[in-house]
Amino acid sequence: MRRVVSIVAVLGAAASCGGQIMSFGTGAGAPGEDVSFSLSIDPEEPVTDFGCTFQYDPSLLILQDIYLSKGAEDNYIYRLWYNESPRGTVRISTQSSWGDWADDISQLAILDFTISSSARSTTTPVRFVGVPVWEDDYNGYWYTASSQNGSVTIVAPGPTPTPRPHGKPPEVNLRMESTTIYTWGEEPFVRVQVTANDWAGYPEDAYLAVGIPGGGILYLNARGALVSKATPIVKKMEVENSVSSVGLGDVPSTAPLGLYTVYGTLCSPGKNPTKASNRVSNLDTAQFELVEPPVAPTPVT
Numbered sequence: 477m478r479r480v481v482s483i484v485a486v487l488g489a490a491a492s493c494g495g496q497i498m499s500f501g502t503g504a505g506a507p508g509e510d511v512s513f514s515l516s517i518d519p520e521e522p523v524t525d526f527g528c529t530f531q532y533d534p535s536l537l538i539l540q541d542i543y544l545s546k547g548a549e550d551n552y553i554y555r556l557w558y559n560e561s562p563r564g565t566v567r568i569s570t571q572s573s574w575g576d577w578a579d580d581i582s583q584l585a586i587l588d589f590t591i592s593s594s595a596r597s598t599t600t601p602v603r604f605v606g607v608p609v610w611e612d613d614y615n616g617y618w619y620t621a622s623s624q625n626g627s628v629t630i631v632a633p634g635p636t637p638t639p640r641p642h643g644k645p646p647e648v649n650l651r652m653e654s655t656t657i658y659t660w661g662e663e664p665f666v667r668v669q670v671t672a673n674d675w676a677g678y679p680e681d682a683y684l685a686v687g688i689p690g691g692g693i694l695y696l697n698a699r700g701a702l703v704s705k706a707t708p709i710v711k712k713m714e715v716e717n718s719v720s721s722v723g724l725g726d727v728p729s730t731a732p733l734g735l736y737t738v739y740g741t742l743c744s745p746g747k748n749p750t751k752a753s754n755r756v757s758n759l760d761t762a763q764f765e766l767v768e769p770p771v772a773p774t775p776v777t
Contacts, residue, residue: 496521496619498528498608500587500626507632508593513602514545515568515585517621521612522578524551527569528608528623534564536595537602537628540588542568547581556585565605574614589628597632601625640756643674646715650740650762653721659769660729665721666738666762672715679712680742680756683749686724689734689766700725712745731766738762 501513517523526548532539542558552575560566568585587602604623611618653665666684683706684696694702696709702725709722724738740760747754 495519496610496621497624498526498584498604498610498621499624500530500602500604502627502629503589504629504631505591507591507595507630510540510588510590511628512586512588513626513628514583515542515587516582517584517610518582520580520582521610522551522580523548523553523584523610524578524612524614525553525570525572526584526608526610527567529565529567529605530602531565531605532589532602533600536592536598536600536630538590538592539566540590542566542585542587544570544585545581545583547579548584551575551578551581572614578612591628591630595630595632597630599627599629601627641674641678646673646675646680646742646757647671648740648742648757648760650738650760652738652762652764656764658727658764658766660727660731660766663726664724664736664738664764666724666740667719667721668740669719670715670717670742670757672717675715675742675756676717678715678756679745680715681708681745681747681749682710682713683739683741683743684709684722685739685749687737687739689732689736693739696722696724706749708743708749713742715742727766733766733768735763735765738764 497518499516499518501516503511503513505511515528517526539560542556544553544556551572553570553572555571556568557570558566558568603625607620608623609618609620647670649669649671651667653667658664668684685693686696686702687693694704695707697703697707698709700723738761741749741755742757743749743755749755
């Protein structure tokens with residue numbers, strides 16, 4: 477009966493043998509699915525024992541089993557051990573017995589993994605650590621092989637993208653209602669017209685924002701408040717032909733005097749409206765001026 481392969485013991489005495497490559501295969505699957513691939517040697521060799529160490533990402537893959545191929549068993553390799561310590565680092569060794577002359581084989585072992593149910597879409601490597609070794613005649617003379625890493629491609633399901641029409645995009649038109657001159661305590665109103673064109677029925681985020689004199693932009697949220705964070709006034713609004721009058725709130729006495737610019741646009745849901753590529757409509761503007769209230773004339777006595 478043969479001894480168990482000790483990888484540490486044999487590496488110091490191992491010799492290189494031609495251009496042999498020991499390699500892991502590749503696999504693919506979705507989170508929660510099982511995936512299997514081979515540990516192989518190329519070109520084919522009369523392998524009678526082998527050993528290696530490899531690493532994988534245990535947050536993405538769960539090792540279930542490693543077992544001998546039929547070719548390895550036919551070459552009288554009757555036992556394979558693997559030890560995982562720490563988690564994600566695995567050492568493989570084998571045990572064999574004397575038999576007839578070994579056949580040339582390619583596949584040495586099969587590795588079974590389960591893809592973590594929380595895994596993201598990615599390709600994660602299964603990589604060798606150190607030098608893999610193999611024996612070809614039960615004689616205790618070990619050869620080293622070059623190594624070729626494997627990988628598992630994880631395809632996680634994602635949200636189904638909303639289809640986009642190929643026709644004319646929607647248009648937004650803004651103008652101030654009734655007047656373009658306001659003073660503190662008054663509420664500016666802006667007239668918003670949307671022309672759906674070929675976008676009718678598609679859900680998009682609607683934005684109204686106000687540019688402050690001297691710099692800065694505030695966004696009108698669904699509650700009618702002006703906030704600094706880019707917030708839609710309507711989330712996933714179904715685009716349709718519409719006209720509405722929107723109040724911007726009473727102008728506080730702390731607001732600076734000067735010219736204010738109102739911006740309106742439709743944007744892909746959840747995207748930043750300041751980036752032009754995220755918008756599905758034009759960006760239109762309207763302006764109003766904030767002035768001091770007129771001074772009441774002094775009464776004549």
